[in-house]
Amino acid sequence: MKIKETARVVSQEMISEGIYSLTLSVSFANQIRAGQFVSLFLNDRSRMLPRPISVCETNPEKKTMRLVYRVTGPEKGTAELAELTAGDGVDVLGPLGNGFPLDAAAGKRILLVGGGIGIPPMLMSCEQLLAFPEDKRPEKVTFAVGYRTDDTYLLDDLKRRADVLVSTDDGSLGTHGTVIDAIREGQADADVMFACGPKPMLRAVKTYCEEKGIVCYVSMEERMACGVGVCLGCVCRTTDVNDYSKVKNARVCKDGPVFNAEEVDLT
């Protein structure tokens, strides 16, 4: 069930240049599925629209969730979020969106692909896949993550859980190039792929999966307002007429953010 409540900040730290890790105490921590997101509201009430941020990790016992996000500019709402410290209150709406279809990876080899600030939901996807009962657990989980430079984040968290293929734009770490280059270089075979990142990366991922016959799910991003599916602000183009909208687009916040790559038009 979705809820809006005032969450308490447990901790916050900068984990890389402009990248922050924020842990919040929320009543719905145990209901969040990997790939879902929450909307954060700013305490500056003249900035009214929520900031959608995907969930990186949850701790159901402690009823906390961890968000890892990028401060997009000095005047942006995320800069205000970065000021939050332990004990502060922040209004949260969630959990929102559909999340990754984890069952699609049961017993399969899965690649979790994250580009930049698309990496955080991959950590949670891995966590929930590894928590499957033994007979459903994926045969193999591999991360493929792309950074701009060797100023990485979450890399140790990923390595603790599964094998990691790394690419950087400048070649300072791992494969010089894109995540797809890293996947080819690492010869990482897979049956299923979950991906989150910038649109050009998702486009390349979709093409790669088509070529290799891999079932592919992508998490889309679009400017949002309501976050719950009413305003139709955050639609993405679909290849066929969508069941809800009856036109060739779908709501990223409600029908997504995760779509089968075949359903969305990434051109």
Add this chain to the structure above:
Amino acid sequence: MNTNEKKTAPAGNEPEMAVTIAGVTFKNPVFTCSGCYGAGQEYSEFIDLSKLGAVTAKGIADVPWEGNPTPRVCEIPSGMMNCIGLQNPGVKVFKERDLPFLREQNTGVIVNVVGHEEDEYLRVIDALQDEEGIDLLEINISCPNVKNGGLSLGTDPKQVEAITRACKEHAKQPVMMKLSPNVTDIKEIAKAAEAGGADAVSLINSLTGMKIDVERQTFVLANKTGGMSGPAIHPLAVRMVYEASHAVHIPVVGMGGIVKAEDAIEMMLAGASAVSVGMANFVNPYAPLEILDGMKQYLIRHGIRDVNEIVGAVH
């Protein structure tokens, strides 16, 4: 649990909240704005829709509309802009899927009707003629985000009168014309709607604005312009509701940046018979019920027994 839930007003001295618009009685004067509430389904996860005066469904056309490219929304100080472009699934799907849901909610139902030209509006109205459970038709002649129809129809008094008359001839339900703030004189437009036979008018639709990303030197919205909404436009809405309600004898439903009880009270003092809550839902899904509760407390605090007493009380 829900930390936003406030205590309800004490029973016994509950003020009378029912309002009558175009011969239809609504249990209270708090409605939701078209385009900000879908057809109620999504927000029914947060609140009991039967506690609202009415749900106004998102604008519906004769066939499905794709709307505009993205980005369709952006933030402005104390508000937002949108250029959705009236994306909707068409009246057939609305009748089969959305209207049956709304009928079951035990709340007022207002259906917003959109089109590019008169014939399109009339086809929707015809399609809804025999549908039960529609309390009012709201005719959107004021959308700033579609090229033909919408706004261009709504800014010329002659055209407003003509389309109102045509809608009235076809409609079996009472007709409320939704007016645009993007005009020089709202009084003339409201009078034109009244002359065409409108049973009520609602205002304001969003106000055309523009936002430029100075770093990228591009328009923020794909449509270049968008409709401004939220508290940023509230004083303008209050002024226009005041002017319109003094220009016509039919009821006015007021909307524009209502986020708290005081905003709703203000709108009614200016002349609105009921109010609609729009963008506030995006910030707080519990907003309409908190506003309703705050209005009751205001009335109790001021010793006012019936909400209708405050309509147009400041003049």
